[in-house]
Amino acid sequence: MAMSKAAKLPEEIIIDILSLLPAKFIGQYRCVSKQWCNLLSDPQFIKSHQTIHAHKGEEKLIYVSWYRELQTITFNHNPQNGIDIISRTLNLQQLSNSWVSVAGSCNGLVLVIKREEAKYLINPTTLEYHRIPNFDLALPVPGSCSMYGFGYDTLSDDYKVVTLSYYDSFDENDPAITETFVDIYSLRKGLWKRLESSPYDHPLSDRASGVLVNGVLHWLACKTSQYSFVIAAFHLSDEKFLEVAGPTGLGSNYSLCNLVVLRGCLCIFTSIGKDMDTVTFWMMKEYGVKESWTKFTITEPNLDRFMCTLLCSVTDDDVLLDVEEELVVYNMKENQRRDLMVDASPIMYEARTFMDSLVSPYFSQGN
Secondary structure, eight states: OHHHHHHHSOHHHHHHHHTTSOHHHHHHHTTSOHHHHHHHTOHHHHHHHHHHHTTSOOOEEEEEETTSOEEEEEEEEETTTEEEEEEEEOOOTTOOSOEEEEEEEETTEEEEEEGGGOEEEEETTTTEEEEEOOOTTSOOSTTOEEEEEEEEETTTTEEEEEEEEEEEEOOSSOSOEEEEEEEEEETTTTEEEEOOOOSEEOGGGTTOOOEEETTEEEEEEEETTTOOEEEEEEETTTTEEEEEOOOGGGOSOOTTEEEEEETTEEEEEESOSSOTTEEEEEEESSTTOGGGEEEEEEEOTTOOGGGEEEEEESSSSEEEEEETTEEEEEETTTTEEEEOOOSSOOEEEEEEEEOOOOOOTTOOTTO
């Protein structure tokens, strides 16, 4: 009887109702009938669903554990106990747990790297995955290094994987020349291409992945001619590097700094400072506006800033820290620390936030 009544509803009303549901429930409704499966798998519905849920801010964390597993953390806001977290190990069919790093996240898709530089796009919600093909011009030589970035180009409606690769070459006239090659993969076209080499010296970043804000990937780098530190910004639409002005109070040495995203804003945090128990970071509240950099400090007894990593924001007042392999929530407003009890192995390398979505890693022509 319920299905009979539902069948009489106009299709647009059904779409409007179902588009309000969380992504994790949509898979269940695809099993109702072939009609609903086709309806809820339509690229336009997926795009509409993504637009509706993109600004709700219900972010999760994904990272590679010490056991080379992919693990996710969900934050539950408990009025009585504050913030609770639920951990989950992702089991992707026919893929072994030999992950190396989480290299990027955008619209529910996550770029992860396996051993031997194998690159995969996965959707942690639907557990779909797609291997990115190797690039013939990539650097397979011993001693070469690669950094990655991933994002969405709104102008071309395309997801792009960016690889920065370099190795030290030696020349009689200049014994330490480092050239950084820039390769970009279009998910829509299924093709790699090589761009002009980066004008920056990227080994400063210690192979850190690009940080995505405002459709732009960011790395800490040096100008090769002046050896001055900059925030290099790779624009996914025009596929060119520009620079983002850093905070004035930080100085010119970014060698002990890292980039991260908090509340959708570009942030830079540093291990430099007078006090060992203080972590300092700046947030660019208005992207591209140098004057909008705002300084914050986290001061906690027995906090070793060299063993502390700023991971993400949990609420407007709470940030998540990795402190000596333990997860800690720090309330910026009340200046209080809370250690989280989580049944998960420690973070081995970079962590990224993601949101539940229906976007397929097989995104291609027509999606």
